[in-house]
Amino acid sequence: MTASRQRAVVVGAGRAGTAAVEQLRAAGFDGEVVVLHDETTPPYDRTACAKGVLSGKQRPADVALPMDPRLDVTWRLGRRAAALDPWAKVLTTDEGEELGYDGLVVATGAAPVVxxxxxxxxxxxxxxxxxxxxxxxxxxxxxxxxxxxxxxxxxxxxxxxxxxxxxxxxxxxxxxxxxxxxxxxxxxxxxxxxxxxxxxxxxxxxxxxxxxxxxxxxxxxxxxxxxxxxxxxxxxxxGERPDTSWLDGVPGLDTSDGLLCDERLRVVGAPDVVAAGTVARWPNLQYSPRPVRLGQWITAWEHGRAAAATLLGGEPPGGAVTHVPRFWSEQFGLRIQVIGMLPSDGEVRVTYLRPGRRDVARGGVLISHYGSTGLEGVVAVNATRAFTSMARGLLATSGAAIHAVAEIQAPTHAPIHAGIQTPIEVPRLAAVG
Ligand SMILES: Cc1cc2nc3c(=O)[nH]c(=O)nc-3n(C[C@H](O)[C@H](O)[C@H](O)COP(=O)(O)OP(=O)(O)OC[C@H]3O[C@@H](n4cnc5c(N)ncnc54)[C@H](O)[C@@H]3O)c2cc1C
Missing domain, CATH: 3.50.50.60 (FAD/NAD(P)-binding domain)
Structure with a gap:
């Protein structure tokens, strides 16, 4: 095992892993940060893969995530985590290298299945x-x-x-x-x-x-x-499956659908390990104590920051890591925006912005989903303005971050990456035992 004091290891450099890195540094962690990432490309905006990159409006270089070089990170691109001993706090790479850690962020996302x-x-x-x-x-x-x-x-x-x-x-x-x-x-x-x-x-x-x-x-x-x-x-x-194959057989971990975490994204059964993004299954107490996984860009980003804060011992605002899911898509001339959860058995109210049109969706439709706690989710199709005001209301009652409405409105994800670090005051990782 590599002797280490104050080393944080992050596995996976998608949005969750990179957000965790940014937050570790923003919170003042001054130890070593090592990132293992099995892709050979530097971190990029995955959502662009089905949007700008496919259409040719963006080249691969255009969709790189802007990582500040002053973050002082040891990047191990093209390297895969292959095994974990959570009690010895050692991770083994696909080359057999053993990396000791004081804190570990698992942000391995998902992989497509066929x-x-x-x-x-x-x-x-x-x-x-x-x-x-x-x-x-x-x-x-x-x-x-x-x-x-x-x-x-x-x-x-x-x-x-x-x-x-x-x-x-x-x-x-x-x-x-x-x-x-x-x-x-x-x-x-x-x-x-x-x-x-x-x-x-x-x-x-x-x-x-x-x-x-x-x-x-x-x-x-x-x-x-x-x-x-x-x-x-x-x-x-x-479909896709959470990428936890490297954790198969680790005693005490529940990898039945992603990695089971508690309400602060601490991995159940592994001390000083947190998970973030698509791979994490956690009780989103915003809605329910039943652990869920969410495969969205904004979830990965918010999770990454919150998981880093948890690792460093600080309280995320409100204690538990809660989250309001949201995403958008543009296709077939339709701008689709979604916020919240859509209860399967709740009441649904529909507002047509231009009733009577044959191409109903193009004319604008707002669909509000009500559950046991009132309005729980909104879907808009070509109804951006109406959506924004409903979304603001939902976010205001949820206590979600202020930037959130801008995130769902933005035509691309790019501008949002700037200026998003809200330092959470937390000191250092717990000392090595
Ligand atoms: C084509 C496409 C389009 C999408 N569009 C949207 C959208 O418009 N809006 C939206 O909200 N969401 C969208 N998503 C979903 C969104 O991109 C994901 O929710 C988000 O990227 C999840 O981030 P993550 O960091 O959790 O995981 P990932 O982005 O999957 O990153 C995890 C990384 O970890 C690496 N890794 C895995 N295992 C290991 C290991 N053992 N060792 C080292 N590295 C490892 C993986 O190769 C991967 O690069 C889209 C997804 C895809 C695939």
């Missing part, structure tokens, strides 16, 4: 999670005229939107009867689905891909109703 046997990585067959994935996909889309997107979630629909806007034919396959039903709720999902149909996406809803076969130019997808789709390129956006 059914067994799908030929990911072969020419014309893609997943979309990393910048490298996005760059490769962009290159291959140039020569594709028919693109099949498997999975109608946010990433799949953003890809479909780009494919259509660039004049290519898009076939979208999803087992549900509408796209985006999970992140937006059934009503907004149905409205967006109508818009996709109007924009001539070849929708194969209620269908699953049974088999994938190579054909002379591209891929053949055999669907469960016996129909076939032949496409030059396939993009599989069927």
């Amino acid at each position: 059914p067994p046997g799908w030929p990911v990585g072969q020419p014309g067959f893609h997943v979309l999670y990393t910048l490298a994935d996005a760059w490769r996909l962009r290159g291959e889309l140039r020569t594709a005229s028919v693109v099949a997107v498997v999975g109608g979630g946010l990433t799949g629909c953003e890809v479909a939107s780009f494919v259509c806007s660039s004049g290519r034919t898009c076939v979208l396959v999803d087992p549900s009867d509408r796209v985006l039903g999970r992140p937006l709720g059934p009503m907004a999902g149905a409205l967006v689905t109508d818009e996709l149909a109007r924009q001539r996406v070849d929708l194969r809803l209620g269908r699953r891909v049974r088999r994938v076969e190579p054909v002379r130019r591209g891929w053949l997808l055999l669907l469960d109703d016996g129909t076939e789709v032949v496409a030059d390129a396939v993009v599989a956006t069927v």
